[in-house]
Amino acid sequence: MNQKFPSVLLENAVNELASLPGIGKKTALRLALYMLRRDVGYTENFATALVDLRRNVIYCKKCHNISDHEICSICSNPSRDHSILCVVENIKEVMVIENTGQFRGLYHVLGGIISPMDGIGPNDLHINSLVERVAEGDVKEVILALSTTMEGDTTNFFIYRKLSPYDVKISVIARGVSIGDEIEYADEVTLGRSIQNRTSFNDSIKI
Amino acid sequence: MNQKFPSVLLENAVNELASLPGIGKKTALRLALYMLRRDVGYTENFATALVDLRRNVIYCKKCHNISDHEICSICSNPSRDHSILCVVENIKEVMVIENTGQFRGLYHVLGGIISPMDGIGPNDLHINSLVERVAEGDVKEVILALSTTMEGDTTNFFIYRKLSPYDVKISVIARGVSIGDEIEYADEVTLGRSIQNRTSFNDSIKI
Numbered sequence: 368m369n370q371k372f373p374s375v376l377l378e379n380a381v382n383e384l385a386s387l388p389g390i391g392k393k394t395a396l397r398l399a400l401y402m403l404r405r406d407v408g409y410t411e412n413f414a415t416a417l418v419d420l421r422r423n424v425i426y427c428k429k430c431h432n433i434s435d436h437e438i439c440s441i442c443s444n445p446s447r448d449h450s451i452l453c454v455v456e457n458i459k460e461v462m463v464i465e466n467t468g469q470f471r472g473l474y475h476v477l478g479g480i481i482s483p484m485d486g487i488g489p490n491d492l493h494i495n496s497l498v499e500r501v502a503e504g505d506v507k508e509v510i511l512a513l514s515t516t517m518e519g520d521t522t523n524f525f526i527y528r529k530l531s532p533y534d535v536k537i538s539v540i541a542r543g544v545s546i547g548d549e550i551e552y553a554d555e556v557t558l559g560r561s562i563q564n565r566t567s568f569n570d571s572i573k574i
Numbered sequence: 575m576n577q578k579f580p581s582v583l584l585e586n587a588v589n590e591l592a593s594l595p596g597i598g599k600k601t602a603l604r605l606a607l608y609m610l611r612r613d614v615g616y617t618e619n620f621a622t623a624l625v626d627l628r629r630n631v632i633y634c635k636k637c638h639n640i641s642d643h644e645i646c647s648i649c650s651n652p653s654r655d656h657s658i659l660c661v662v663e664n665i666k667e668v669m670v671i672e673n674t675g676q677f678r679g680l681y682h683v684l685g686g687i688i689s690p691m692d693g694i695g696p697n698d699l700h701i702n703s704l705v706e707r708v709a710e711g712d713v714k715e716v717i718l719a720l721s722t723t724m725e726g727d728t729t730n731f732f733i734y735r736k737l738s739p740y741d742v743k744i745s746v747i748a749r750g751v752s753i754g755d756e757i758e759y760a761d762e763v764t765l766g767r768s769i770q771n772r773t774s775f776n777d778s779i780k781i
């Protein structure tokens with residue numbers, strides 16, 4: 368769509384909006400015109416919230432999760448189990464796991480996974496600080512909760528090797544058929560893994 | 575989704591993004607995290623473009639189209655036909671019609687259509703300024719290009735009555751089956767209108 372814009376200001380705003388992932392030119396124009404219909408304060412608050420986030424965001428010094436303080440509310444919560452660390456790729460996974468309400472330990476956000484194709488090596492991730500946390504001796508278990516991709520497996524293996532000198536249990540989240548999914552439509556690899564890692568029926572009904 | 579946010583800054587940004595039409599909480603979070611991955615300048619430019627648009631936007635004094643100057647580039651273009659006005663609902667329709675490359679006249683943006691349900695009456699629209707433009711005497715034809723809804727028809731009729739004292743031709747854009755559409759799937763009302771307003775085959779092949 369090679370659109371002619373009646374105003375340079377509009378064109379700039381549309382281009383900026385369209386630079387966001389998943390937002391095309393048509394949607395961007397719709398959003399810009401929506402802002403024009405709202406009062407000035409709306410757009411000012413909108414812009415301020417985004418700039419505030421980007422400028423003032425703090426990452427927890429311990430787990431690298433996004434935070435409002437130097438140590439995040441999870442790491443500083445005494446009622447959580449500080450002996451279990453759940454290793455995740457990004458901030459988003461922390462939110463997703465927190466929403467399950469099934470985990471009471473702490474997190475460690477890697478900030479990505481090892482991906483030679485994208486030029487991301489182990490040193491680009493928060494792996495050294497994970498090893499330091501484990502080396503302190505309080506951590507009894509590290510749960511690896513990364514994507515079930517080749518990159519995820521590579522990262523799991525790299526962390527596993529790095530942590531092998533320490534007396535810490537390393538586990539991986541269970542892979543299997545999703546709850547509510549029909550067996551018929553599960554992919555073969557997942558189904559195979561799901562059969563291999565079958566659990567006692569007595570254990571499964573506790574869930 | 576009653577998500578717990580690890581940071582108030584993130585929560586504010588997500589809420590602002592999710593206040594846009596068609597953007598849900600999940601998309602908003604994805605966009606906010608995208609901004610965190612880009613450098614600070616990206617978000618600053620983004621925010622500035624939006625605030626600049628909202629604060630500094632000018633509407634053309636003649637046609638009420640969005641503009642960078644008091645008189646927009648269409649109204650001030652001497653090579654366009656100043657004797658034909660195309661009446662449209664919003665700025666967006668000007669862009670759409672301009673993109674067709676089929677219209678060389680000027681526009682008049684109403685800023686909406688008469689809609690008692692939404693509390694929009696004739697006085698909320700730029701109808702008086704349309705009458706003034708016609709009263710000046712240079713306009714030979716007014717083309718009504720509003721939506722084919724009840725509100726559009728009401729507005730068309732209102733404008734028609736307002737302009738009836740003046741020596742000006744009033745036309746409505748053609749309604750019919752879209753080019754490329756299969757007759758089978760056209761709705762009955764459109765198809766009926768399309769048959770009533772049939773054109774000579776000799777005329778149609780000129781297009």
